[in-house]
Amino acid sequence: MDQPEAINQALAAEYPEARAELDFTSAYELLIATILSAQSTDRRVNAVTVDLFRRYPDARALAEAEASDVEEIIQPVGFFRNKTTAIIAAARRIVDDFDGEVPGTLDELVTLPGVGRKTANVVLGNAFGVPGITPDTHLIRLSNRFGWVASTKPDDVERAVGDLFPPSEWVMVCHRVIWHGRRCCHARNPACGACVVNDLCPSRDLGEQDPVKAAALIREPRA
Incomplete structure (x- = not known):
């Protein structure tokens, strides 16, 4: 299993309820x-x-x-x-x-x-239900930290992530990565020591390493 799919599967296990967090009925x-x-x-x-x-x-x-x-x-x-x-x-x-x-x-x-x-x-x-990549700020940040792309341009991220996964996975990959970015892999002081993909991430040394201190950094998205 390659690194992108391993990360995807780990995030799927961590966030089985991942979805769009905007409320809508249509x-x-x-x-x-x-x-x-x-x-x-x-x-x-x-x-x-x-x-x-x-x-x-x-x-x-x-x-x-x-x-x-x-x-x-x-x-x-x-x-x-x-x-x-x-x-x-x-x-x-x-x-x-x-x-x-x-x-x-x-x-x-x-x-x-x-x-x-x-x-x-x-x-x-x-x-x-049409597959697509949604390069929001979290997907852009984490795709770079994971080593999937070396660009902050949304079009580059969309292409790079799209090339790594089959279209059937695009929507859920985005949801999982965005959920992880909001909860664990923060822009400042990511909770690396408590991250479920720590062993797969080339940026694992970027944030707090102590597991207890890192766990305290994990949070629900702010209001």
Whole structure:
């Protein structure tokens, strides 16, 4: 078994419940939540989307929303004015160009305001079951630490990770690595001494080595 697959299997055993941590019940909800999650946290987004989706349950409703009303709801996620503009514009494009339904291809999704490849792949992988790599900050950081890529450019990471695993594993590899990055392999002071892939990681000496002290660094994602 090669190192990438060994890491994948170890993380699968450690995080059997790994999944997208944004709350959603439809492709529309996941799309909007993912746009809102930029430079925010999933917990904060989940806290505001309860009210947002109650008031605007689909793209047609959001397309007709008053910007000031949306801003009031999503203010806690940060950059709320720009995000309000983006999600209302995306909803209008969905209504105008896709008959009110979130499109299910990469080429179509990236035509929506506020949607790049990463957001599109989140929606495709988790709402439509279409394989894709989502190079968020955690996947970029850990892919470099694991030695899978030597670049912080999202496109480079997407290609490199995609080449290491079969498409059927892409979505879950991303979930597992992201969960590990949020809980153990922090940007600062990673918990190396308590890491389940310590023996497989070329960056194992980067963080706290003492197992007890390292275990104290493991945490749930912040609010």
